[in-house]
C-alpha cells in the first residue's frame with residue numbers, strides 16, 4: 106500500500122485546570138492530548154493551560170488567554186489548535202475567528218484517529234456515523250471543511266440554503282449508515298451465537314496498555330500492536346487453549362477518558378463482545394504515571410456497559426518499563442505516588458484488593474506470563490465447571506498446571 110507522506114503540521118494544545126484538579130493531573134491529561142495529536146499525525150509544539158471554574162461559553166478559555174494564544178499562533182506558524190474538551194458550534198466559530206487557524210477538539214481528534222485506523226467496512230461505517238453525528242450540530246462552524254470536501258476554494262462559507270442542503274444530506278447519510286449498522290449488528294449477534302458455548306474472555310483496558318500484545322502472546326497470533334493510541338479498532342476473537350482447556354479470547358478497542366458518546370454508541374457491536382463475555386481481563390499499564398486514573402476510567406466505562414459485576418482478573422502489564430524516584434533518606438517531603446517501588450505498589454495493592462485475582466507481568470519480556478496463564482486457566486475452569494457440571498472430559502488438569510486449585514465438583 107502506498108501512503109502519501111505530508112509534512113507535519115504544528116499544533117498547540119489548550120486545556121483547563123478545573124477546581125479540585127491538581128496540576129500534575131492536568132499535565133497528565135494534556136500529555137495524553139499531546140499523544141493523541143501525535144498519533145493523528147501533527148507535531149505538538151506548545152501547551153496553554155488556564156485555571157478556570159468552567160469553560161468560557163464563548164471561547165473555551167478566557168478572552169485574555171485567547172488573545173495571548175492568537176498572538177502565539179500568528180508569530181509561530183501554527184496550523185492547528187487542539188482543545189482538550191468538546192467544543193460547541195458557537196465556541197468553534199468564535200475561536201476560529203480569533204485564532205485564524207484550524208480548530209480541533211478532543212472528540213474531533215479521536216474521530217480523526219479512528220477514521221485513519223478503521224480497516225474493515227464495519228469499523229468504517231461505525232466511525233463515519235459518529236463523524237456525521239458530530240458534524241451535524243456544528244455545520245455552520247465547519248463550513249470550511251465541507252467546502253474543501255466538495256473541492257471548493259474554501260475561503261467563503263456557503264449561504265444558509267447550502268447549509269440547509271448539507272444538513273439534509275447529512276441526515277440522510279446518518280439514516281443510511283444506521284440502517285447498515287443495524288444489519289451488521291444482527292449478523293454479528295448471529296455469529297456470536299454460533300460460536301457455541303465456549304467460555305468467553307475479553308481483554309479490556311485503557312488504550313495502549315498492551316492488550317493486543319498480550320492477545321498475540323496468549324493466542325500466538327499476529328495482531329497489529331503499536332505504540333500509538335487506538336491501534337486496534339476491530340474486535341478480534343481467537344480460540345486459545347491453555348493446558349487442554351479451550352476458551353475464546355477477544356481483543357477490542359481501548360477505552361479513553363471522555364470517549365465521545367456517539368462513538369461509544371456506534372461501536373455497539375464491538376462492545377457487545379465485552380458485554381457478553383464471561384470473564385474480563387483488565388489490562389493496566391503500570392509504567393504509566395496516570396495508571397490509577399486510567400483504571401478508574403475503565404471501571405466507569407464497564408459500569409456504563411453494565412459489565413462491572415463480571416468476574417475480573419487484573420493484569421498489571423509493562424513491569425519491565427516501570428520506574429520510580431527513590432527518595433533520599435534526609436528528604437522529609439511527603440512520599441508521593443512516584444516514590445513507590447514496584448514491590449511496594451504490589452504489596453499495597455494486594456493488601457487493599459482482595460476481590461480480584463491480580464498478576465504483575467511484562468508482555469514484552471514475558472516475565473510472569475506463565476503465572477497469568479495459570480490464573481486464566483483457574484478462572485476459566487471455574488466458569489466452565491459451573492456451566493457444565495457433568496462435562497469434565499475437556500480439562501483434566503494437565504501436569505504443568507497442577508498448581509491450579511481443584512474446583513469442587515470436578516471429578517478427575
Ligand SMILES: Nc1nc2c(ncn2[C@@H]2O[C@H](COP(=O)(O)OP(=O)(O)OP(=O)(O)O)[C@@H](O)[C@H]2O)c(=O)[nH]1
Nearest residue numbers: 313314315316317318331332335336337359468469
Ligand atoms: N515496555 C513494554 N512495552 C509493552 C509491553 N506490552 C506492550 N508494550 C508496548 O505497548 C504498546 C501498545 O501495545 P498494544 O498491544 O498495541 O496496546 P493495546 O492495548 O492493544 O492498544 P490499543 O489497541 O491502541 O488500545 C506497543 O508499543 C507495545 O509494544 C510490555 O510489557 N512492556
Ligand SMILES: [Mg+2]
Nearest residue numbers: 316317336337
Ligand atoms: Mg490493541
